[in-house]
Amino acid sequence: MKRVKQKELEREQGEAKWLDIIEKDLHRQFPFHEMFAARGGHGQQDLYRILKAYTIYRPDEGYCQAQAPVAAVLLMHMPAEICEKYLPGYYSAGLEAIQLDGEIFFSLLRRTCPMAYRHLKKFKIDPILYMTEWFMCIFSRTLPWSCVLRVWDMFFCEGVKIVFRVGLVLLKQMLGSVDKLRELQGMYETMERLRNISPESVREDIIVQEIVILPVTESLIERECSIQVRKWRESRGELTHQPGRRLHGTRAIYEFKRRAASISSGGSFSFLGSSIPPPGPLRASSSLLSLPGFRRSRAPFLSQSKKGSFSGPSGMDGLPPQSPPVVTSNPGRGPNHKPPMPPGAGQRAIPPHIQSPLVVSAAGPSREPAQPSEGSLAQGQPAASAPVQSTTPPPPTTLSPSPKIVSEQITPTIPSPTANNSPLALCPESKKEAVAVADATTGEEEGKKKKKSKENTKKKEKEDEKKKMKEKKEKDKAEKERLRREKERLEKEKKKGGKKKDKGGGEAEDKNGAAAAKDSA
Amino acid sequence: MQNNHHKEHLYKILVIGDLGVGKTSIIKRYVHHNFSPNYRATIGVDFALKVLNWDQETVRLQLWDIAGQERFGNMTRVYYREAMGAFIVFDVTRPASLEAVAKWKEDLDSKLTLANGKNVATVLLANKCDQGRDVLTNNGIKMEQFCQENGFVGWYETSAKENINIDEAANCLVKHIIASEKDLLQSEVPDTITPQLENDKGGTCSSCFRSQ
Numbered sequence: 001m002k003r004v005k006q007k008e009l010e011r012e013q014g015e016a017k018w019l020d021i022i023e024k025d026l027h028r029q030f031p032f033h034e035m036f037a038a039r040g041g042h043g044q045q046d047l048y049r050i051l052k053a054y055t056i057y058r059p060d061e062g063y064c065q066a067q068a069p070v071a072a073v074l075l076m077h078m079p080a081e082i083c084e085k086y087l088p089g090y091y092s093a094g095l096e097a098i099q100l101d102g103e104i105f106f107s108l109l110r111r112t113c114p115m116a117y118r119h120l121k122k123f124k125i126d127p128i129l130y131m132t133e134w135f136m137c138i139f140s141r142t143l144p145w146s147c148v149l150r151v152w153d154m155f156f157c158e159g160v161k162i163v164f165r166v167g168l169v170l171l172k173q174m175l176g177s178v179d180k181l182r183e184l185q186g187m188y189e190t191m192e193r194l195r196n197i198s199p200e201s202v203r204e205d206i207i208v209q210e211i212v213i214l215p216v217t218e219s220l221i222e223r224e225c226s227i228q229v230r231k232w233r234e235s236r237g238e239l240t241h242q243p244g245r246r247l248h249g250t251r252a253i254y255e256f257k258r259r260a261a262s263i264s265s266g267g268s269f270s271f272l273g274s275s276i277p278p279p280g281p282l283r284a285s286s287s288l289l290s291l292p293g294f295r296r297s298r299a300p301f302l303s304q305s306k307k308g309s310f311s312g313p314s315g316m317d318g319l320p321p322q323s324p325p326v327v328t329s330n331p332g333r334g335p336n337h338k339p340p341m342p343p344g345a346g347q348r349a350i351p352p353h354i355q356s357p358l359v360v361s362a363a364g365p366s367r368e369p370a371q372p373s374e375g376s377l378a379q380g381q382p383a384a385s386a387p388v389q390s391t392t393p394p395p396p397t398t399l400s401p402s403p404k405i406v407s408e409q410i411t412p413t414i415p416s417p418t419a420n421n422s423p424l425a426l427c428p429e430s431k432k433e434a435v436a437v438a439d440a441t442t443g444e445e446e447g448k449k450k451k452k453s454k455e456n457t458k459k460k461e462k463e464d465e466k467k468k469m470k471e472k473k474e475k476d477k478a479e480k481e482r483l484r485r486e487k488e489r490l491e492k493e494k495k496k497g498g499k500k501k502d503k504g505g506g507e508a509e510d511k512n513g514a515a516a517a518k519d520s521a
Numbered sequence: 522m523q524n525n526h527h528k529e530h531l532y533k534i535l536v537i538g539d540l541g542v543g544k545t546s547i548i549k550r551y552v553h554h555n556f557s558p559n560y561r562a563t564i565g566v567d568f569a570l571k572v573l574n575w576d577q578e579t580v581r582l583q584l585w586d587i588a589g590q591e592r593f594g595n596m597t598r599v600y601y602r603e604a605m606g607a608f609i610v611f612d613v614t615r616p617a618s619l620e621a622v623a624k625w626k627e628d629l630d631s632k633l634t635l636a637n638g639k640n641v642a643t644v645l646l647a648n649k650c651d652q653g654r655d656v657l658t659n660n661g662i663k664m665e666q667f668c669q670e671n672g673f674v675g676w677y678e679t680s681a682k683e684n685i686n687i688d689e690a691a692n693c694l695v696k697h698i699i700a701s702e703k704d705l706l707q708s709e710v711p712d713t714i715t716p717q718l719e720n721d722k723g724g725t726c727s728s729c730f731r732s733q
Contacts, residue, residue: 095595126599132565141561188583191568 018055018063022048025065029072036072046075085247085256086159090136096239098136101160102127103228105135105167108216112168116175123187130194134167142170143207144199150208159248161218162211169210170194173201218248531581532698533603537625538610539618540589543648546681547610548584551691556682563588566600573695580695594628601633606642606698608690613653613678626671635701637708642697644690645676651683 026044030036035043050071055063089097106127110117120127133141138155140148143166155162174193175181184190225246232239247253536544545563550556552569567586572579587593587600609625611618622645630640645668668676674697677690 092592095592099596124602128596128599129566132593132596136564141564188568188570192570195568 012056014052014056015059015062019052021065022051022055022063022068025051025068029068033072035075043072043075047072050075085253086155087135087163088246094240098132099128100225100228100232100239101135101164102131103231104221104224105131105164107224107228108164108220109168109171112214112216113172113176115177115181116171119175119181119184119190120171123190125187125190129191131167134170135163138163139166142197144202144204146204147202147207150204151211154208154211157249157251159218159252160246161216161221161248164221165211165214165216166207168214168216169207170197170202172210173207221248528578529581530575530578530699530702531583532605532695533583533585534694534698535585535587535601535604535607535629536610537587537597537607537629538589538646539612539615539621539625542589542610542612542615542618543681544589544608544610545586547608547646547648547679547687548586550681550684551687552584554684556684558682562590565593565596571691573691575695575699582691582695597628598632601629604633604641605635605702606644606694608644608646608694609673610646610648612649613647614649619647623671626673630672635705637705639701639704640672642674642694642701643672644694644697645671645673646690647676647678649680649682650678650685651680 026048027036027039029044029047033043035041036047038044047068051063051067054067054071055061087097106117106120109120139151143151151162151166171194174197175184175190184193229239247256536548538544540562545560545567546556548567548569549560552571563586565588569584569586571582571584573582574580585600585604587597607629609622609629611622613619626643629643633641635641645664647664664676667673675690675693677686677693679686679690681687
């Protein structure tokens, strides 16, 4: 969707008077920066496209010379920013963060593909043996290039859950059936397969679809994270490096920055929350760059679990108490959540000028994977990757595709409480978690924080109990429904004959896996 | 047990050393018989398999190519597990990489020992000797001494580019591995199962190890 819009913008000529000035300015932005040093180099090209797209997007504003340096700085920093907020600690000395994510990943695998999980366990293949490169390079050395671009696109706007999902989907594809495992009877054979993924085995459209429907949500990851942090402390002691809290998606970064900015600068960013257009373009996202206030208020994720309020990402995405209710709708979430209100409504309600095109568009493509036709359209120009995509403004009237339909058909049968098949569970949870997060992040004053968190834990305990009951009910329900459906499927397959032997095996596995996941839950 | 007169051995061998000393190139030369000046840095760990005929027996060497950057050192415990031998590689044109050798050896010995408590056989490789042979031949005696002091079973000047001494070094390592394996087997009671009260294998159970 976004890409179509972006393409539209790029195709459009733009007003000559703006383009003229922009072109004159291109080589004058940070001319000693390696990115912008070369005339007509990639930095200058990207800059041109961003600035031009903006003049088309907001013809009334056109181009102001002050935009160029801002956009240039953004181009310089977007990737770094993404790494710091999405993958905190990934590249720092101890590499603890990646090891921790390895444990989280393995545990998630147990839920999503028990067959692969058992296989890896059987041959003692530790997650860091195969996922280190996958995660640390965000699959850039693993997948065919077109897939890399799609995955990065999703990753940029939705955060680390995409990385987890891609890994899980890959393992599922490579180790997810009896037939496939038959030829991998050994550690070396398995590692060989995982290290050298043949491009033919990864079809872009298929893998993207799988990534989109895999029910691994931010909250599931966060929950698993708190479990693994606890285990880590028990077995290896305190984490020596305590990275900042992980943010899930551009939306979360935006919200977080916004709160921090309003705290630290005492309202100078107040235009962000109001419906009055900000004085200049790109302002909102320029706050994405490190503000001192933001750094200060960043809470290490360990303290989160200490308080027992390990916040689900729905909470991170959630609205700060002072913000208008429209913000609740979360475009970054993609089709895997049931939004608390009709998907289109909330989105339209966000005044487009609150966010710069950079931020908005980054949140945009999350909806895209569900619409493969458009995705493949955009895929034609891989060169136009990261920063340029960001120039796209939001299509104001888009509805996200109905998540229910997509998932009901294809989602494997995991009775996860946050999975699509039990959308109702999400609402109370996300509300509660929003409170928890607001508590964790907004309060700069310690006293206030403590008091609040006390109240919170009490509240939480109550709600947890309620939630557990509810979850259990829903799980049972989902389980029944699933078994029924599976029966039907198996019967159908019987009719089809032994043609899909492979698939039958996988399903039997899934059944076991569901049981296992249930046990572990 | 006795029916396979054609015996097969599988050994896990580590290849460690500072970054850019040529670990990946050595493995590539040894296993795939080629050399390329363009290669990518290893992230985490890589693998290769070499099959040898050894006294009418088959020896499979599982070569573990471990990233040289220091920050991956935190994961080495997992990489080292159950290895039977190791190459430690340094770059003859970079003295600092030789200084790091002792550090790597120490790391290896502290995290990995055979069931009988001995260190695994380790061979030192002075790689890129096509570029700096002179420097090293002068230091031959010193190198011997260095190996003795640090517990290496041998050292070789190698070049992955010119294919110098790589097979020789590997044969040396395999020889020592087989010897140390025999040593291990002799220390156990052969072919009989003695019921014992305390299960001394408990310590090496992998699942226990994992959760440590």
